[in-house]
Amino acid sequence: MTGAAAPSLSIAEASRLIAAKKLSPVELTRTILARIAAVDPQLNAFLLVTERQALADARAAERAIAAGRRGPMLGIPVAYKDIYETASVRTTAHSRILADNVPSEDAETVRRLHDAGAVMLGKLATHEFAIGGPAFDLPWPPARNPWDTRRFTGGSSSGSGAAVAAGLALGALGSDTGGSIRLPAAYCGIAGLKPTPGLVSRRGVIPLAPSLDTAGPMAWTAQDCAILLDALAGHDPLDPASVPGPAMSYASGLDAPLKGVRIGLLRRFYEHDVPGSPEILQMMTRAAATFRNLGCRVEEASLPSVQEYNAVGRVIISAEAYALHEATLKARLSDFSRVFRVRVLAGALIRAADYITAQRRRTDLIAETAHAFERFDVLIAPPTAGAAPLLTEQRPDDGFSRPMMTTVANVAAIPSLVVCGGFTATGLPLGLEIMGPAWGDAMVLRVGHQFEQAAGLRGRRPTL
Amino acid sequence: MAAQPASTVPTISPAEMQILISRAGLVLNPGQMADLVLAWRQVAGLIASIPQERKLADDMALTFRLPSPKAAITAARAATKAPAKEAPHAASKAVARKAPHAAPKPAAKPARKGKSAAAPAKAKTKRKAPARRSASRGR
Numbered sequence: 001m002t003g004a005a006a007p008s009l010s011i012a013e014a015s016r017l018i019a020a021k022k023l024s025p026v027e028l029t030r031t032i033l034a035r036i037a038a039v040d041p042q043l044n045a046f047l048l049v050t051e052r053q054a055l056a057d058a059r060a061a062e063r064a065i066a067a068g069r070r071g072p073m074l075g076i077p078v079a080y081k082d083i084y085e086t087a088s089v090r091t092t093a094h095s096r097i098l099a100d101n102v103p104s105e106d107a108e109t110v111r112r113l114h115d116a117g118a119v120m121l122g123k124l125a126t127h128e129f130a131i132g133g134p135a136f137d138l139p140w141p142p143a144r145n146p147w148d149t150r151r152f153t154g155g156s157s158s159g160s161g162a163a164v165a166a167g168l169a170l171g172a173l174g175s176d177t178g179g180s181i182r183l184p185a186a187y188c189g190i191a192g193l194k195p196t197p198g199l200v201s202r203r204g205v206i207p208l209a210p211s212l213d214t215a216g217p218m219a220w221t222a223q224d225c226a227i228l229l230d231a232l233a234g235h236d237p238l239d240p241a242s243v244p245g246p247a248m249s250y251a252s253g254l255d256a257p258l259k260g261v262r263i264g265l266l267r268r269f270y271e272h273d274v275p276g277s278p279e280i281l282q283m284m285t286r287a288a289a290t291f292r293n294l295g296c297r298v299e300e301a302s303l304p305s306v307q308e309y310n311a312v313g314r315v316i317i318s319a320e321a322y323a324l325h326e327a328t329l330k331a332r333l334s335d336f337s338r339v340f341r342v343r344v345l346a347g348a349l350i351r352a353a354d355y356i357t358a359q360r361r362r363t364d365l366i367a368e369t370a371h372a373f374e375r376f377d378v379l380i381a382p383p384t385a386g387a388a389p390l391l392t393e394q395r396p397d398d399g400f401s402r403p404m405m406t407t408v409a410n411v412a413a414i415p416s417l418v419v420c421g422g423f424t425a426t427g428l429p430l431g432l433e434i435m436g437p438a439w440g441d442a443m444v445l446r447v448g449h450q451f452e453q454a455a456g457l458r459g460r461r462p463t464l
Numbered sequence: 465m466a467a468q469p470a471s472t473v474p475t476i477s478p479a480e481m482q483i484l485i486s487r488a489g490l491v492l493n494p495g496q497m498a499d500l501v502l503a504w505r506q507v508a509g510l511i512a513s514i515p516q517e518r519k520l521a522d523d524m525a526l527t528f529r530l531p532s533p534k535a536a537i538t539a540a541r542a543a544t545k546a547p548a549k550e551a552p553h554a555a556s557k558a559v560a561r562k563a564p565h566a567a568p569k570p571a572a573k574p575a576r577k578g579k580s581a582a583a584p585a586k587a588k589t590k591r592k593a594p595a596r597r598s599a600s601r602g603r
Contacts, residue, residue, distance in 0.1 A: 199498065333490075
């Protein structure tokens with residue numbers, strides 16, 4: 001096989017071809033780099049393309065394969081949200097503040113993927129410090145949605161979503177504090193996993209709100225996210241939030257039958273709390289039917305309101321983000337984007353008592369969410385109320401004024417996967433969110449993978 | 465705990481806002497001040513919506529503890545009937561360690577550092593490729 005079809009390959013497919021010596025990592029990487037050069041000017045997904053590094057990584061992988069080595073990530077081209085520190089490669093957080101920042105070490109997750117033989121293509125657009133975007137007053141423009149370049153990718157892992165959907169990377173890393181992996185996954189029609197806190201190291205990832213931040217994979221399919229998670233997961237003794245535990249494979253067992261799996265439908269979320277569009281409601285009806293056809297038991301589930309989780313999450317994010325950036329905000333306020341200032345400056349006025357009240361309520365919400373998983377193996381909902389909006393419709397205060405269903409999983413400290421759940425009549429993707437109990441990452445990946453297989457939506461790519 | 469009705473959103477006068485901003489040590493121009501007022505109204509509403517009534521004795525610690533991952537892993541294995549497998553990331557590490565970037569090369573300069581500062585457009589790196597890893601190989 002030549003590399004010509006490479007941009008439409010999943011990680012699993014490319015890995016099989018590479019292992020069978022039917023696809024060369026160098027050829028694959030060259031094809032992807034050529035596609036980045038041709039397509040990315042429309043999308044702005046990349047802040048930096050590390051072309052020479054990518055080819056060197058690919059050649060090294062090719063030598064390793066010739067020497068008989070194997071591995072699911074060997075020779076697979078990936079890219080990193082530009083809050084992941086990369087040794088000797090500029091890491092800006094999409095901000096003027098770090099425009100010349102060149103870390104001396106890789107983030108632990110970058111190191112793990114490198115050790116697994118992945119090829120680094122470059123650094124991807126984000127919202128400024130993973131919160132201030134989309135913004136047009138920064139040195140780099142915001143990423144655009146490959147399905148319709150007038151539209152928003154979702155954020156803050158905006159470049160990660162755009163790059164994977166457009167075939168500019170087979171996988172990417174994102175981060176998720178209130179939905180930043182899953183919103184771009186939904187709007188760009190890919191898969192994205194917010195793992196259980198502590199499963200994936202955050203060392204070397206520029207923080208937004210440390211008590212809610214998680215790092216995780218984004219890829220075309222749930223299976224690809226599982227392959228990436230296999231390389232990423234594991235205890236990091238230098239990350240105080242990392243949890244020691246026995247290692248397991250997330251990619252094996254994805255095809256085990258779902259018969260008898262209990263699925264909770266969070267109907268009130270999308271019919272009342274954040275009313276979904278008619279197409280979202282139809283998608284949820286179809287998703288429930290798909291799961292029933294797979295042998296699952298689908299029943300209605302209930303959690304506290306989306307607004308409650310959001311109030312807690314936004315207060316914590318504002319307070320912690322302001323605390324992290326206070327010194328720089330005071331010294332270089334005008335160098336931040338307006339969106340960042342609107343979303344973070346209010347943290348200066350939050351009282352300690354307010355922050356602690358939010359944390360106290362969070363402990364209640366964690367317990368109440370865990371209680372729901374006594375009846376259900378996973379809970380499903382749409383991550384958004386509709387398809388990707390126009391970039392021009394985004395407002396600086398969106399994070400406060402529009403509650404997000406994705407924030408539920410951050411506040412509740414549970415794993416959550418978004419997969420493509422359908423398409424609108426105009427061809428825009430719609431996401432389906434699958435949440436599991438803490439440490440139920442394998443289950444949400446298994447449910448997501450089998451939904452993708454049954455729904456048959458992975459053959460459709462954006463036309464660019 | 466069931467959701468409690470939100471308390472009323474506190475109003476704040478311009479003078480009071482100015483005191484808060486001064487207390488925080490911020491110096492804002494009128495536009496920035498207007499943005500902060502807009503955001504603060506939203507945040508104040510969110511704060512007011514969080515229930516506050518709870519017994520003092522309920523708060524033994526402002527932390528949460530997740531269940532052990534071992535139980536979930538055992539359950540996942542039982543559900544899938546998949547044989548226990550060695551950590552794949554550990555296995556692939558062992559495989560890949562010998563492969564890419566075996567030979568460290570001299571550290572490179574930052575990728576187009578000068579240009580990114582002066583002309584903040586998209587930059588394509590020109591630096592020597594494998595050098596990037598030299599700084600991290602020693603770990």
